[in-house]
Amino acid sequence: MNIVQSAIAQIQSSPQLLAFGAVIGLIVALLLCFSGYKYAQLWMMVVCFLIGAAFGFLIGAKFLPSPGYAKYMIGLACGGLCAAISYKVYKVGLFIFAGSAAASVISLFTFPVGDGWEALRALVYVGVFVLAGMLALKYAREYLIVLTGAVGGIQAGSNIQKLIPMYVDLDSAVLLMIVLAAAGIAFQFLTTKKS
Numbered sequence: 001m002n003i004v005q006s007a008i009a010q011i012q013s014s015p016q017l018l019a020f021g022a023v024i025g026l027i028v029a030l031l032l033c034f035s036g037y038k039y040a041q042l043w044m045m046v047v048c049f050l051i052g053a054a055f056g057f058l059i060g061a062k063f064l065p066s067p068g069y070a071k072y073m074i075g076l077a078c079g080g081l082c083a084a085i086s087y088k089v090y091k092v093g094l095f096i097f098a099g100s101a102a103a104s105v106i107s108l109f110t111f112p113v114g115d116g117w118e119a120l121r122a123l124v125y126v127g128v129f130v131l132a133g134m135l136a137l138k139y140a141r142e143y144l145i146v147l148t149g150a151v152g153g154i155q156a157g158s159n160i161q162k163l164i165p166m167y168v169d170l171d172s173a174v175l176l177m178i179v180l181a182a183a184g185i186a187f188q189f190l191t192t193k194k195s
Contacts, residue, residue: 022162029155032101033184036148037141037192043148044093045083047100052082091137098136098143099129101151108158145188153181 036043056078060071086093103125111121136143157177161168168176 019163022159026156026159026163029152029159030180031152032148033152033156033180034149034187036152036184037145037188040097040144040148041087041090041093044086044090044097047097048086048093049079049083051079051096051100053079094136094140094144095133098147099133101147102132103129105151105154108154141192141194145192146185149185149188150181153177153179153184156180 031039032043053075055075057071057075059078060074064071064074086096106125106128111117111124132147136147154177157173157180160176161170161173
């Protein structure tokens with residue numbers, strides 16, 4: 001079992017960690033839903049840092065078999081480098097942020113398991129990532145408001161359903177996602193100016 005699978009198994013076996021993750025996820029999702037455009041550059045830096053840190057950690061774990069802290073330092077360094085690049089080169093950060101946010105919505109859908117489905121899922125992720133990034137470069141304000149409102153609303157509804165599944169069934173969660181997304185989009189359009 002590799003490192004990522006081991007970490008996921010540990011988290012999934014602890015209800016306290018799952019609840020903590022859902023609360024943090026809910027807070028982040030609501031902030032994204034209602035203030036995504038206003039703090040777009042900050043969100044871009046955070047997303048780029050997390051992607052860079054994950055890649056750096058995986059590279060460090062692959063090439064450094066020792067149990068030391070070097071792989072964590074490589075992850076932090078890669079994350080910091082990616083965040084700095086996204087800050088300095090706004091369009092790169094915008095492309096990565098928009099692509100990542102849109103691809104995260106695709107992760108809510110399940111794909112069949114079996115031959116070829118993993119490749120199809122990867123192709124869908126990459127296609128959505130690239131398309132969302134290109135649209136964000138063309139229509140930055142409008143696209144970011146709709147994207148952050150929708151992704152934040154969907155993720156917030158999903159986390160609420162995880163936190164209180166006995167009170168929020170799937171139909172109610174979907175309705176909650178739609179209401180939160182619409183409210184977040186409307187709020188952002190009303191509180192931001194065209195640049």
